[in-house]
Amino acid sequence: MKVHLRAVGRDVGRILQAVSLMLMVSIGVAVINQEYYAVPAFAISALVVAVIGVVLSRLYRDAEPPGKLEAMITAASAWGATGLLGGLPFLLLAWTIVLDPFPVWTQTPPLNETTAIFLHPLDALFESMSGFTGTGLTMAAVEEELPRSLQWWRSFTEWIGGVGVIVLTVAILARPGSGSFTLYESEARSEKIHPSIVSTVQEIWKIYFGLTVGSILLFVAVGMPLWDAINHGMTGIATGGFSVHADSIGHYGSPLIEYAVVPVMVAGSIAFPIHYLIFKGELHNFYSDLQTRWVFIWFSIGTVALTGILYTNGQYESFEETFRIALFQFVSATSNAGFGTATVGTGTGQVWSAGATLLMCLGMLTGAAAGSTVSGLKLIRVITLIKGTVWQIKSVFLPESAVRYLQIGERRLNEQQVQREYTEATVVFVLWLLFLAIGVSVLLQSLSPAHPLEYVIFDVMSAQSNVGLDSGITGPDMPAPAKAMLILNMWVGRLEIIPIAVLLGSIFGHLNMYQQ
Helix, strand or coil, rough: CCCCCCHHEEEEEEHHHHHHHHHHHHCCCCCCCCHHHHHHHHHHHHHHHHEEEEEEEEHCCCCCCHHHHHHHHHHHHHHHHHHCCCCCHHHHHHHHHHHHCCCHHHHCCCCCHHHHHHCCCHHHHHHHHHHHHCCCCCCCCCCHCCCCHHHHHHHHHHHHHEEEHHHHHHHHHCCCCCHHHHHHHHCCCCCCCCCCHHHHHHHHHHHHHHHHHHHHHHHHHHHCCCHHHHHHHHHHCCCCCCCCCCCHHHHHHHHHHHHHHHHHHHHHCCCCCHHHHCCCCCCCCHHHHHHHHHHHHHHHHHHHHHHHHHHHHHHCCCCHHHHHHHHHHHHHCCCCCCCCCCECCCCCCCCCHHHHHHHHHHHHHHHHCCCCCCCCCCHHHHHHHHHHHHHHHHHHCCCCCCCCEECCCCCEEEEEHHHHHHHHHHHHHEEEEEEEEHHHHCCCCCCCCCCHHHHHHHHHHHCCCCCCCCCCCCCCCCCHHHHHHHHHHHHHHHHCCCHHHHHHHHHHHHHCCCCC
């Protein structure tokens, strides 16, 4: 099938224009924090991204609305371009501090070890891709040492990435009938709150903004400083996990703050249409909706199991501390939030047992509800895989003439619907495991043999599920091939693999690589 590249070019351009607006907003944050030396870095970044976006969108402005194929290629290309160009502020700001070309009043600080990391383009790209994909793995060794403008940019990329750059673009630039729904679906979304996709996206942003403000107020109420609360409120509801402290939420040493973060991570795990119904007063959706019900069930099962493992291992002083750490860490992993309150591993030194580590991996694999801010397989796919497999096995014992249905929540699927959804879930699952295996293989080849296998799996799983927890392996000292592989894992995981596969397939087809 022929790909209409003009439509791809136009829509990628529109998406980059939306990203340039993000960079312009960040200039104001630098000024408010009196980091005047940071203004040129954000301004130049905004200009570069805007020029590319405007040129593409105007050059191909007469292109037809995208079909499904073009939309998938647009999604994969736009997320790749956004991750790449979003690294410019890290790179330019680090070099600005090194060169220090401005007067004294701009208050350029000395270069510290953490900011110096972003003198390297690969590290800047890693941080940007981690932010926009809502992952939270970081090259910043000590986040406290970063300028506030960079702390903000990291949090802002995760906040926007939580609902998606395409959703942002549809909200502010799209017109009804412009192929918006096709683009919306390409970003691994299908839920609709209103018949109009533009109205749906605008409603999502209202809900998202309200949840963010509520999270910030909650964090301030339990004693978190305002700047910390703003950043953690943004990255918490986005289930992103970037922090302004090297020890993440564990920095505060406050059980009250730790317990307060849990409901924010849970809120980010619930689909936006369910939030919409709950805000309308239909509270029964907390338990009547299949995915929401299983969010609470799965979080509860995982917390109890992890508490049992950690308590049996005697790793913490009291049962309450063990339960609190297990609750926080499992919810953080399964919601893909990536906040931390405990050390899982030190890279080569084992802290948590293999059983506890792999249970966390299982949580990262499943994720939470589709239509929320989480990644991973999504609970609805896991349910479809399990029920569909049982349905397939049972069908062997039934006569061929039998009329069969499968009940998934309130939906009653006929045989054709079951086969279609089961096949889709299976393909995503198989491709997901394939990229996971590739990532683990690359890291095993790149890293020292001293790293335990379960910790390597943990960090690759964290990258591909867009979680952000690490076992002490991920950091600025990683070999370049390992960093590049995790960047690919984050990109693949955010788009649920299929758009990336379609993009690669179209490139191979364009290069005639399928010909014998």
